[in-house]
Amino acid sequence: MSVIENLPPVRGILKENENIGKRSFFGIEGYAEVLFVPEDIDDLVFFLKNLPKEVKVTVLGAMSNVLIRSGGVPGIVIMLGKWFDKVFVEDDILEVGAAVNCSKLSAAAVDNDLGGLEFLAGIPGTVGGAIRMNAGCYGADISGVLVECEGVSFSGRIKWYKNADSDFDYRTSKISSNLIVTRAWFRGVRGVNSSITRKVNEMITTRRKTQPLDQRSCGSAFKNPEGKKAWELIDAAGCRGLKNGGAMISEKHCNFIINTGNATADDIEDLGESVAKKVFDNSGIQLEWEIVRLGNRRENNETGNLYGLSGNDPLR
């Protein structure tokens, strides 16, 4: 029986065989067995409480840090829509929905003369994804500005995590992987608008100079090993510009894997694996993927898509 036939009734959107990969930053085909976009938090809680326990759940944000594997993602993929895309500011606290883009959060801070969130201006993900990944750059990360977050567990319970209890570390935290972050509170530092704006602009300019922003990528492919830069290790292993099918190591920033136009998820993953091997052979250091790889690879004898074809974008 197909998963969609056994799901609780919802007010939001349910779509079978959705090509979610096309909307990822890699822009590569990859299917969700069922996509669910809840109408609001009550819809999400009701759905999760009544979802058959054996159905696998995956949550996605802007898909700026994920690779959807060629065989697609089984079970339910949840994406938060408009209801979760709101920002409220009171004094030095910004209350934001998890679907808010990091650049929108940073802009709200600037508008209210609040500093400390400038680094988020160039991170293209959502607040939910940024909390999960403890996203950061230029010496700052989420752990430095988050006060608290709210989420819904995969079994439908609303939970809160205080920053101090979350054990944030480099691109990870103790926040459960079975949690859908739904809302968060950040604290800014009152400052002078012109200097906050200047800092944002400097960071954006540096990013434009050093990253291939005009090409399709999901940011840094690998985490920086302790005390090292992944891009330097990749460069030293001779991988700058290396290609596999339609995937390529960026000439501009060699920790970025780019889709040159017709890459498949397998091209990207295989290129990453071969880079990691070359780095290991050259330096003895094992790189760890920063990009989150989701779903299953298509088997050699499978043709077409595991979950079929569909068209419209349910989030628009």
Ligand SMILES: Cc1cc2nc3c(=O)[nH]c(=O)nc-3n(C[C@H](O)[C@H](O)[C@H](O)COP(=O)(O)OP(=O)(O)OC[C@H]3O[C@@H](n4cnc5c(N)ncnc54)[C@H](O)[C@@H]3O)c2cc1C
């Ligand atoms: C050009 C470019 C530059 C980038 N620069 C940076 C950078 O400087 N620093 C940096 O840290 N990252 C950077 N990234 C990577 C990426 O933008 C961040 O990791 C971002 O935080 C991911 O957010 P997302 O909404 O896109 O998450 P997704 O890619 O959709 O998901 C990433 C992970 O978060 C989980 N997730 C998503 N939403 C939720 C939620 N609501 N609740 C719980 N878990 C969730 C997913 O399950 C997945 O495990 C860059 C990416 C690109 C394309």
